Amino acid sequence: xxxxxxxxxxxxxxxxxxxxxxxxxxxxxxxxxxxxxxxxxxxxxxxxxxxxxxxxxxxxxxxxxxxxxxxxxxxxxxxxxxxxxxxxxxxxxxxxxxxxxxxxxxxxxxxxxxxxxx
Amino acid sequence: xxxxxxxxxxxxxxxxxxxxxxxxxxxxxxxxxxxxxxxxxxxxxxxxxxxxxxxxxxxxxxxxxxxxxxxxxxxxxxxxxxxxxxxxxxxxxxxxxxxxxxxxxxxxxxxxxxxxxx
Amino acid sequence: xxxxxxxxxxxxxxxxxxxxxxxxxxxxxxxxxxxxxxxxxxxxxxxxxxxxxxxxxxxxxxxxxxxxxxxxxxxxxxxxxxxxxxxxxxxxxxxxxxxxxxxxxxxxxxxxxxxxxx
Amino acid sequence: xxxxxxxxxxxxxxxxxxxxxxxxxxxxxxxxxxxxxxxxxxxxxxxxxxxxxxxxxxxxxxxxxxxxxxxxxxxxxxxxxxxxxxxxxxxxxxxxxxxxxxxxxxxxxxxxxxxxxx
Numbered sequence: 001x002x003x004x005x006x007x008x009x010x011x012x013x014x015x016x017x018x019x020x021x022x023x024x025x026x027x028x029x030x031x032x033x034x035x036x037x038x039x040x041x042x043x044x045x046x047x048x049x050x051x052x053x054x055x056x057x058x059x060x061x062x063x064x065x066x067x068x069x070x071x072x073x074x075x076x077x078x079x080x081x082x083x084x085x086x087x088x089x090x091x092x093x094x095x096x097x098x099x100x101x102x103x104x105x106x107x108x109x110x111x112x113x114x115x116x117x118x
Numbered sequence: 119x120x121x122x123x124x125x126x127x128x129x130x131x132x133x134x135x136x137x138x139x140x141x142x143x144x145x146x147x148x149x150x151x152x153x154x155x156x157x158x159x160x161x162x163x164x165x166x167x168x169x170x171x172x173x174x175x176x177x178x179x180x181x182x183x184x185x186x187x188x189x190x191x192x193x194x195x196x197x198x199x200x201x202x203x204x205x206x207x208x209x210x211x212x213x214x215x216x217x218x219x220x221x222x223x224x225x226x227x228x229x230x231x232x233x234x235x236x
Numbered sequence: 237x238x239x240x241x242x243x244x245x246x247x248x249x250x251x252x253x254x255x256x257x258x259x260x261x262x263x264x265x266x267x268x269x270x271x272x273x274x275x276x277x278x279x280x281x282x283x284x285x286x287x288x289x290x291x292x293x294x295x296x297x298x299x300x301x302x303x304x305x306x307x308x309x310x311x312x313x314x315x316x317x318x319x320x321x322x323x324x325x326x327x328x329x330x331x332x333x334x335x336x337x338x339x340x341x342x343x344x345x346x347x348x349x350x351x352x353x354x
Numbered sequence: 355x356x357x358x359x360x361x362x363x364x365x366x367x368x369x370x371x372x373x374x375x376x377x378x379x380x381x382x383x384x385x386x387x388x389x390x391x392x393x394x395x396x397x398x399x400x401x402x403x404x405x406x407x408x409x410x411x412x413x414x415x416x417x418x419x420x421x422x423x424x425x426x427x428x429x430x431x432x433x434x435x436x437x438x439x440x441x442x443x444x445x446x447x448x449x450x451x452x453x454x455x456x457x458x459x460x461x462x463x464x465x466x467x468x469x470x471x472x
Contacts, residue, residue: 003126006210012121018217021226027233027286029171030178030187034163035285037194038392041156042278044201049271050263050469053147053406060148060205069148070207074216076155076198077209080191083162087178089188091195092124098192099136108139115145115404145404153403156274160396167389168351168381170289233286239362242446248357254453257462263469265407266414266423273430274395280437281388289383296384296441305384306443310452312391312434313445316427319398323414325424327431328360334428335372344375351381 008091015081033083040075047072126209133199151201158193165190244327251317269319276311283308362445369435382440391433398426 001010019025047069048056060069084091110117119128137143165187166174178187202209228235237246255261283305284292296305320327346353355364373379401423402410414423438445464471 001210001214002208003130003210006126008121008124008126008129011126011210011213014214014217018220022224022229023231024229024233026231029174031166031169031171031174032286034159034166035281035389038156038159038163038396039278039282039285041152041159041194042275042392045152045156045271046275048149048152049275050268051149053149056147056149057204066205066207069205070212071216071219073198073201073207073209074212076159076194077213078216080194080198081213083191086175087184087187089184089191090120091191092119092121092129094188094192095129095195095199096119096132098189098196099132101189102136106140111140111142113141113144115142150404153271153399156278157396157400157403160274160393163389164393167393168386237446237450238444239366239446242362244357244360244362244365247362247446247449250450250453254456258460258465259467260465260469262467265410267402267405267407267410270395270399270402274392274399277388277392277395277430281392284385284388287385289385292383292385293440302441302443305441306448307452307455309434309437309443309445310448312395312430313449314452316430316434317449319427322411323420323423325420325427326356327427328355328357328365330424330428331365331431331435332355332368334425334432335368337425338372342376347376347378349377349380351378 011077012081012085012091015078016085018078019082019085028082028086030083030086033079033086037076037079037083040072040079044069044072044076129195130199130203130209133196134203136196137200137203146200146204148201148204151197151204155194155197155201158190158197162187162190162194247313248317248321248327251314252321254314255318255321264318264322266319266322269315269322273312273315273319276308276315280305280308280312365431366435366439366445369432370439372432373436373439382436384437384440387433387437387440391430391437394426394429394433398423398430401426 019028047060047065051059059065081091083089084094106115137146165178165183169177177183199209201207202212224233255264283296283301287295295301317327319325320330342351373382401414401419405413413419435445437443438448460469
């Protein structure tokens with residue numbers, strides 16, 4: 001399985017099944033899931049804590065580090081998908097809709113190569 | 119488009135195109151993306167800051183709040199997908215692989231209804 | 237030593253000396269310190285991840301847990317003080333000034349017992 | 355008032371009074387305070403999101419930015435002190451004790467100029 005042939009629903013469903021098999025739904029309040037997501041995001045960030053940004057590419061590509069980062073990224077995504085499950089948010093709609101909004105907020109011609117307009 | 123018929127690659131590709139059109143790749147170091155992800159995760163968490171966990175279901179289902187939460191969740195996911203793009207991490211493999219690891223770490227029969235084993 | 241007879245400057249100076257003895261000033265950019273503070277804040281939060289808020293009082297008062305929490309809180313404060321050192325921010329002024337601003341933003345009579353005004 | 359002549363207890367007491375005047379103690383569970391601390395830490399981090407670490411010194415010293423950062427740092431500290439108030443943790447003991455532990459963990463001679471030993 002790879003991103004090219006896996007739907008978002010497949011990942012959501014796998015996450016939902018994992019939670020259901022353990023009867024963990026009671027812990028999965030939106031508040032707790034948002035906290036958990038933030039905790040995992042911080043663990044991901046820890047890999048880059050003292051690096052120069054440019055350096056962070058090289059470090060992240062060391063195989064053992066890359067595997068650890070992929071693992072942390074998976075934790076982030078599992079909680080994000082669990083939150084989507086609990087709140088019945090369609091992730092694809094949310095992401096594509098946000099990119100459209102951001103395209104209006106950051107018109108390519110004004111923001112090309114910079115994140116602040118003059 | 120909905121999660122049922124959208125592949126993860128489609129979302130990755132939309133995110134990649136958004137970044138490329140603005141030539142923002144230079145800002146998208148792994149370090150900066152991990153920071154951005156953590157910042158967005160905190161903004162998501164802010165919606166639940168003072169709520170009781172149980173209360174957080176009801177609040178999150180108020181339509182205007184739910185739309186705001188979906189927007190923040192989209193921000194989290196856009197940065198997560200951008201990090202996957204930059205590091206060439208297959209998200210589906212990472213998530214499904216992590217669920218398998220977690221299934222061994224938290225056997226359903228020992229952790230049913232609780233997040234700590236006795 | 238205790239909070240009653242320790243000035244903020246004493247804590248700042250101890251933190252500064254620790255960093256100087258290791259010649260770690262080069263790592264202590266404002267960006268890295270802000271990241272580190274956020275990472276430690278998440279580690280602190282982890283102690284309360286799955287608890288009901290009310291429950292979190294009892295748990296936090298289990299002696300071993302309380303000691304671990306005090307340790308994480310110290311990490312948060314060391315990075316906060318290091319950031320104040322690097323940016324030459326007077327912490328006492330900042331805190332007391334912010335409380336004054338917040339007193340205007342949240343007048344006691346309108347916000348008594350609630351965090352949102354009607 | 356400045357850090358040189360302000361005790362930690364003075365700041366704790368000011369924070370405690372602010373909370374008591376609004377009868378906000380009921381919101382100040384350890385879980386909620388830890389979340390709030392993490393949210394404010396992320397807002398502080400946002401000032402440095404896209405900067406090179408070295409650049410972050412210059413940016414943080416632009417007066418308007420520095421004032422905004424001091425404000426965010428104050429928010430972080432108010433929640434840290436509130437958590438210490440709620441859990442009756444002596445902050446000075448915690449910080450000085452942690453520096454002693456870290457001095458053993460990171461002996462100056464082995465970690466001088468680097469954050470990892472060989």
